[in-house]
Amino acid sequence: MDITDFFYSKRQEGLLVGDYNAYRQMCKRRLATIRKRLGLANTKKRYDRDAQAVITTEHIAKDKSHVQLLILRSERSWAHAMFLKSLSEDTATTGATRKQIVSRFNKAQKLAFELVRLLDTPESTATSKDILEATAYASSLKGLEAFELKHWEDALKAFGVARTVYTVLYGTTKSEVFTEQLQATVEPSIRYCAYQLQLPRGMDVATIARQYFPKDESPKIVEALEKLDPQAFADQMDVDTPAAGMVTSVSWRGRTAAVEEADISIALHAAQTAEAAYNSQDQQGSTDAFDAVLLAWQDAVDATRKAIDERQAEGVSNADQKMQNLHMTWTMVNYAMICWRVGRNRVMISNIMTPKKNKKGGEVVSEEVSSKKIGHLKEEIALYDAILQSLDQISHLPGVAADETFTAELNAKASYFRALRTSSIAASHVLLNNLRNALALYARASQYITSALPHLPSAPSDPSHAGLSVPPTSAQELQQLLTGQVARYRALVEMEQMAAKAGEQQGTVLDRLNEWPEKVDFEKGIVQWPPRVQPVPVKPVFLDIAWNFIEYPGAEARAEQEQERETQHKRGGSLLGRLWGR
Structure with missing residues (x-):
């Protein structure tokens, strides 16, 4: 029915x-x-109840x-x-x-x-x-x-x-x-x-x-x-195993808070179970694998928020120990959920950056058109914006602002993701042939990552917080990459400026090294490639010395001709030349 x-x-x-x-x-x-x-x-015509x-x-x-x-x-x-x-x-x-x-x-x-x-x-x-x-x-x-x-x-x-x-x-x-x-x-x-x-x-x-x-x-x-x-x-305690019992306490930044609300305890246990199921999966790079974990942590957040609202409605002071435990639990569950959300966004970014593969399993050789590349970069930038918004939410959680060390780590991670976001914007300007903008953005990204390196934690983070983990080696690789990009596009911008001042010139730059640099025309090329076939002097000093000792074919005929020319010149000289013995 x-x-x-x-x-x-x-x-x-x-x-x-x-x-x-x-x-x-x-x-x-x-x-x-x-x-x-x-x-x-x-x-x-008339309503009758009976x-x-x-x-x-x-x-x-x-x-x-x-x-x-x-x-x-x-x-x-x-x-x-x-x-x-x-x-x-x-x-x-x-x-x-x-x-x-x-x-x-x-x-x-x-x-x-x-x-x-x-x-x-x-x-x-x-x-x-x-x-x-x-x-x-x-x-x-x-x-x-x-x-x-x-x-x-x-x-x-x-x-x-x-x-x-x-x-x-x-x-x-x-x-x-x-x-x-x-x-x-x-x-x-x-x-x-x-x-x-x-x-x-x-x-x-x-x-x-x-x-x-x-x-x-x-x-x-x-x-x-x-x-x-x-x-x-x-x-429920008779049905479940002891390991699946109620979560009695949570830890946050070296401090422990008791969990007294049954709904929060059950939600925390469900979140831990979802995390264990995720870690046991083979395909952890799939975004769908994050959904169950995110849903479980969202339930824990909702249960904690509900408990806090009920205590506040009862007029419980924030100085009360139970209320402080709830606030610490609220910070912990929100941070864990944000870490998993950031991890999901990072997986989506890596999937966008990964080259597509054809039906046979090999990478596609053909290059994407610029409009499609710009579309992918827009998706990456939107995901980086979402990550930065999540980091901003962490800074507003109870107890975070008072922890200077943790705040410095958050700022360093935010600078790391800002560097990635800025580099993606710079890549889009490169596709649009705005080299000056690209140089400025790469320089700004390099500043972000340079300021983040000293404050990034070197110790591995908790498995629940792996989504927000930034290894120092990854940050150093990004710094080296951005340093190279800054040098490269600084040279390209300089060449573009020099080419704008150049006039009509012939030949490549290699052929005009003796000219003033402002007159260099890069549009005609720096070098000739492939190079043209040209005569090249071989052993010039040796051949100059050997000239006097080698009898070349036809050398005698050329010597006789030179003697005749000299004789005729002496005979046909001018009056002053004859007077002076010339």
């Missing part, structure tokens, strides 16, 4: 389009449609729509009560309004228990799951009525039944509808009732629900629950 799924989906549908009054009207229209289909519509047909087990066995009819009638009363409560939140609730709210809750729970009575017969052909769902639904409505009357113990009994039934059903079906019911209404109500009854804070919600479950009043429900889950009413 899927009773829980039916009324939960109807509530979501009705509240999505409006408030509780709109949901009430939707239930009214839906009731009219089902009554007309089943032949139960009131044909008289004329309504009584639903029996035979009706349910014949058509399951009769079950929906009872649920919608109950939901209509529930929506009316919730609408009146929403109106009373802004104004003071009068006695008449509160009485009407209780009356509507009472009618809703009576209709729901009537459904339980009809299903709990062999003629209805209902399964044990249907009976359990109807019982949990009716118990939650009964708990709301007792809650409104401030009968805290009766409310705990009713909500205890609903909580136990929904927990067992979720364990067998894994349907998220049951967890939504637990988180939305049942568990917050149990916690508030326990607060009103001044129950020990060390008791968690599951323990309270088991203790206040009325086993004597509903033996059939107990039998059905134990059939589905033999450990449904067993103490």
Whole structure:
């Protein structure tokens, strides 16, 4: 029959389009449609309460729509009560309004228990799951009525039944509808009732629900629950192993804080279990592997925040030892969650920087276009921004600002990630051919990493904080890389400036080394590559000496020609030359 799924989906549908009054009207229209289909519509012009047909087990066995009819009638009363409560939140609730709210809750729970009575017969052909769902639904409505009357113990009994039934059903079906019911209404109500009854804070919600479950009043429900889950009413400490017990204390920066809240203890144990499961996985580089750990630590953060809010509502001073323990626990769980979040972001950055591989497993040889590279760099910069925001959140946690050593480490790690972020921005300017901007950004990144190196811790961090760990060797490698990039782009910028002043020149720079540097034209190249074939002098001194001793072919003919030219020159000299003996 899927009773829980039916009324939960109807509530979501009705509240999505409006408030509780709109949901009430939707239930009214839906009731009219089902009554007309089943032949139960009131044909008289005037409404007659006694004329309504009584639903029996035979009706349910014949058509399951009769079950929906009872649920919608109950939901209509529930929506009316919730609408009146929403109106009373802004104004003071009068006695008449509160009485009407209780009356509507009472009618809703009576209709729901009537459904339980009809299903709990062999003629209805209902399964044990249907009976359990109807019982949990009716118990939650009964708990709301007792809650409104401030009968805290009766409310705990009713909500205890609903909580136990929904927990067992979720364990067998894994349907998220049951967890939504637990988180939305049942568990917050149990916690508030326990607060009103001044129950020990060390008791968690599951323990309270088991203790206040009325086993004597509903033996059939107990039998059905134990059939589905033999450990449904067993103490958690008897079921689990000693290692899976409650976390009694946490450590932070050499100090220890006691954990007294049961919800925080359970959430911390769940987070430690998730971390152990992550460390045992083979593919730790996948971002999906971080989800379970992050969810577990988020639950621990929520449980700690809830405990702090409750203490503050009670007027407990921050100087109280229990409040200080809660603040230390708050700092520890937030820092652990942020470390895992940063680790996930770093894995995503490494996946972006890793070259893609083809279907055969080899790296892609073809280069990406500049627009695609810039898009990847934008993704990296956004992730680095998220990391820096997370580091800023750590600095606002209680007790962090007073720890100078830890603050210096955080600032050093922030400078390290700023250096990486700035270098990514510089790489994008390189792709856009803005060499001056790239040089300035690389120089700024080099300043960041230089200031971070002296304050980075050399000792390995806790496994829970590995996501925020920065080894000194990685920082030194980054410093060397940035130093090289600064030198490279300083040279490129200088060449660009010299090329801007250069005129029309011929040849490469190597051929014009004797010219003034401002006239150098780098666009024609620095050297000729591949080099041209040119004559090169070989052993010039040796060949000059050997010239006088080697008889080259045709040397005699050339000597005779030179003698004739000299003789003719002497004969054909000028008058002054002959006078002077020339």
